[in-house]
Amino acid sequence: MSTEPGTTEETGPGTPETPEAQTAPRTPDETARGGAAADGADGDGDGAPEGTDGGTGKPELSEAQAELAAQRVERERIERRRAERREPVESGAKLSGKAADLLAAVRAVEGGGKPASTVSAEPSRPVPERAAEPGPAAAPARPAPAAEPVREERPTPAPAPAPAGPAPRAVDAVRRVLAEGGAPEALARQAAGALGEGAGEVLREDPWQLLRVPGVRPEQADGFARALLGAGCGPGDERRGRSVTVWLLERAALAGHTALELSALTAALAQRGVPDPDEAVRSTLAEGEALVFEDALEDAGAPSSARAEDDEEAERPVRVLIALERYAMAEESLADGLARLIDSPSREAEETWAPVVAALSGGGAELARAVAGHGLVLHTGGEAARAEPAALLGAARDAGLRALAVCHTPDGRDRLAALPPARGAGVGTVAGLLAGAEGPGRDGDGALELDLLIVLDAPQLDVESAAMLVESLPDGARLVLSGDPALLWSAGPGRVFADLLAAGACPRVASRLPDPGPIGELLSGIGVGELNQVEAPGKEVVIVPVREAGEAVHRTVQLVADSVPRAFGVPVEGTVVITPGHGGAAGTRALNSALKERLNPGPGRFGGFDPGDRIAYSPAPGRTLPGTVVKADAEGLHLSCAGAPVVVPRERVEAWVRHGWALTAHQAVGGRWPAAVVVLPGDAAQALSRPWVYTAFGRGERHLSVVQGAEGALPRAVAEVPARPRTTRLAALLRPQSPTG
Known part of the structure; x- marks a missing residue:
């Protein structure tokens, strides 16, 4: 059994840490069966490429769609500002080896007319220092250029109509190409949304662009490419190298990184069978699909004044970072x-x-x-x-x-x-x-x-x-x-x-x-790496030992449905269940299935849901709203989320709605319930960290039950496993x- 979040299997190089998905991610098989987005596109907080959500224009979804539209407007504004800046500061003169070759190649592309806003080798630009003692009339340390007032180009991200999905003609064209390559035709709408109006021709010319569709993996794109290109397809294809590079950067973003060190990226490319990783990175930069930065590293052993005096005499340590433009900007x-x-x-x-x-x-x-x-x-x-x-x-x-x-x-x-x-x-x-x-x-x-x-x-x-x-x-x-x-x-x-x-x-x-009470005392210790026993005369904190995952599910249902309401007067809807991941015998899927069977049994006629079901609604990456199902009709699934009515169109239910009696810690962060039941199955060790335990244990206001099957992994995680970098x-x-x- 795996208690890792469904998206943690491969999130990119370096030290990837994909936060628990806001909803349960799909496997590639599920993607092929249902046509719903996998990994990042199902609203699970993993971050989906623009254009993949296929908005429906329903007024109830205008807030989520307006947020996405505002993000696009903001990125366009950032790009315009960057294009109008002065030329980038010269950098990389003291680099050697692969990093120097890479930067030289990028500059060669720039010399051939590549826009500086697309391929950048500039270092991190230092923020100007403030005056030590600014007077009443001190001028700002960072004046705006005279030709471009700071506020002049900022559009108002007002609510906008939900964007239309890809045109039916574009979807049909993609469907035909997918069929030729043996890929699931259910991916057609997502591919058309990710690749634009000419998606069919794009895929025909570069089959590895299929990696732009959330949930598609390199080995799947390789099979699609072989079917379309035949003998002309190989692991050293320049198109493959670029697409895998972007895919790795996207996966790293799902794990929380905004950039990757060059060495980590090239190592991951080698693991993916790219024969010349450095050339793949150079090609990606030359095509403007990523940016390169040189960040100076601080020498912690020397004071800042000494570092400044030695700048011209000694080489300052640097790191070369590769980033997707949207996150870099x-x-x-x-x-x-x-x-x-x-x-x-x-x-x-x-x-x-x-x-x-x-x-x-x-x-x-x-x-x-x-x-x-x-x-x-x-x-x-x-x-x-x-x-x-x-x-x-x-x-x-x-x-x-x-x-x-x-x-x-x-x-x-x-x-x-x-x-x-x-x-x-x-x-x-x-x-x-x-x-x-x-x-x-x-x-x-x-x-x-x-x-x-x-x-x-x-x-x-x-x-x-x-x-x-x-x-x-x-x-x-x-x-x-x-x-x-x-x-x-x-x-x-x-x-x-x-x-x-x-x-x-x-x-x-x-x-x-x-924070008051036994739960507050427990959290104070966890915050500094200590899992202490606390006095809980009112049974505010209870440990429930279990031997295996099946027992953990049984005891959890018992706690939510009977023990907590009887002992503390907390209604069923006032208790949240938190577990490390979606999959496995004690993940959110298994727990939600058992809790539904006990608390709200029904045929699940509308995508597995019935009136009264507790749900987790994720209309946009990184956002999860708890709610309940009110009814279902031809218009869609009617929900009540935070007291507001929401209608989810039939075609988006699978991607945006999950049962919500049991959540992951990332889904639950930002909310609190009268009682929390935290489930730690025996093989949860790899998923546990001090921030995870702190977050999960802090979701209960009056009562915390810990269904403990992880034994020594829990205190070890609190003492030794900080947040992954x-x-x-x-x-x-x-x-x-x-x-x-």
């Missing part, structure tokens, strides 16, 4: 936007915040003082610490400032709104704000009409969402990123909150409010701005 745009916020506050502006500081005390006042003098502030703490940003929100609104706080999930939003300082006003979700469904309007330049934006659950911000938020803030606005750094990172690429903490580019306010560039882009750097 998002990361650079985010760094630019953060630098703009950091540089924008003035002494006069601080006076505006004096009433806010005066109205608060304790941790809230400390946070307000930091916000008064800085454009960007990080706030760390557990669940109890949410009271401090809530107090800041309430005081800022009382002082007449335009303030908003957003959370990762509707449940987080509702819990924040229930705190007395927030008084239910000025709260929303990140997705709702980006889609234009929540929050304030925008000014003529497209900037949000805000003086203060507080983002809770900040560790769940991926790099693209963070870039969109930051780019939407006006000059002079304050941004507070608040969250628990011990939680799992975002389902999408990047580790924004962790990178900002590492860069030290702005003040950090650490809350001193501990992700390769990102944000910290390097920001580090020169660090007070110590």
Whole structure:
């Protein structure tokens, strides 16, 4: 049995860590049978290529579709800005070997007329340092070019109609090519969406472009290519090398990386049977399908002044990174936007915040003082610490400032709104704000009409969402990123909150409010690597030992249906079940099947669902909303999610909806339930880490049951397995701005 998330099997080179999928990913066989997207395209948080979701235009889905449309608009704006920048800084002069050859090849392509916005060999651009003591009239350290006002090109990502799916003629053309190559015709719609109007001809000329379809693997694309090209097809084909390179970068993005080191990428290409990995990377860069960057590495043993003096005499260590353009541009745009916020506050502006500081005390006042003098502030703490940003929100609104706080999930939003300082006003979700469904309007330049934006659950911000938020803030606005750094990172690429903490580019306010009760005490120990026994006189924490997976499923059903409601008065819908992965004898699929049979048996006439079923609805990558099935009719499956009605068209049910009594930790992060049952089957060891255990155990407010079959793997994971590293560039882009750097 495997308890790994379904998408972790092969997520790319380096140290891949695919977060638990937001819904259960499909296998290639399932893709062939049902035509639903596999891996990233089923809304599981894995990140799907644009155009693969085949929107239906239903008004109930406008928020999710508008979010995707806003992301596309933002990427187009970033690309325009990049194209208008000055020529890239010369780099790579001190490299040698493969890295030097690679950079030289890229420059040769550029010399032949390749646009600099497509193939880039520029290093991470340092963020300008702030003045040590800016006066009242200090000029921003990063002025906007005179010819391009910073706000002039920012479109307003207002809700847009759901994009139409691929044209039937394009789908038919793809279907014919797939049939010729022996590939499942059910992939036709996805391929047409991923490859565009001429997808049929694209596949005929380059069969390995089939790898653009989520769920297709290199060996499957190889078989398709052999059927179409015959003897002219081989592992050394340049087209294959490029497509496998992009596929590996996409898989790495599913694991959270925004870039890969050159050595890791070439090693993975060799494992995939590419005979000349360096040439494959060069070809990919030359075709503009990826970018190359050279990041300087800090010498931790020397002070920054000494490093600066020795720059011209000694070679600085560097790393060569290869990245897909969308994530590279998002990361650079985010760094630019953060630098703009950091540089924008003035002494006069601080006076505006004096009433806010005066109205608060304790941790809230400390946070307000930091916000008064800085454009960007990080706030760390557990669940109890949410009271401090809530107090800041309430005081800022009382002082007449335009303030908003957003959370990762509707449940987080509702819990924040229930705190007395927030008084239910000025709260929303990140997705709702980006889609234009929540929050304030925008000014003529497209900037949000805000003086203060507080983002809770900040560790769940991926790099693209963070870039969109930051780019939407006006000059002079304050941004507070608040969250628990011990939680799992975002389902999408990047580790924004962790990178900002590492860069030290702005003040950090650490809350001193501990989470209460035995569960809070347990989490405090886990956060520092200790799995302690805690006193739980009210049975707030219960360990249920099991010997094998079947027993784990049986005891879980018993806990949810009988023991927890009877002992704690928590209704069935108030208990969440969390397990490490979707597959296996004690994964979400098996648990949901057993729980449905006990709690809501029925024929499952509509795609396996019946009225009353608990579901997990994932309309976009990285977003999962718990809900219930209301009914099904010719229009689709009717759901109630966070109190709002949703209709999922019949053709999207399989991709977007899963049973939701049992979730993975990534699906559950950002939400809390009165009770949580965490299932740890015997072979869960490889899936466990300290952030996973911390996140899963923290989902229960009043009660936590641990169905324990992992024995020594649990304490070992807490003590020895931190978050798996992700390769990102944000910290390097920001580090020169660090007070110590």
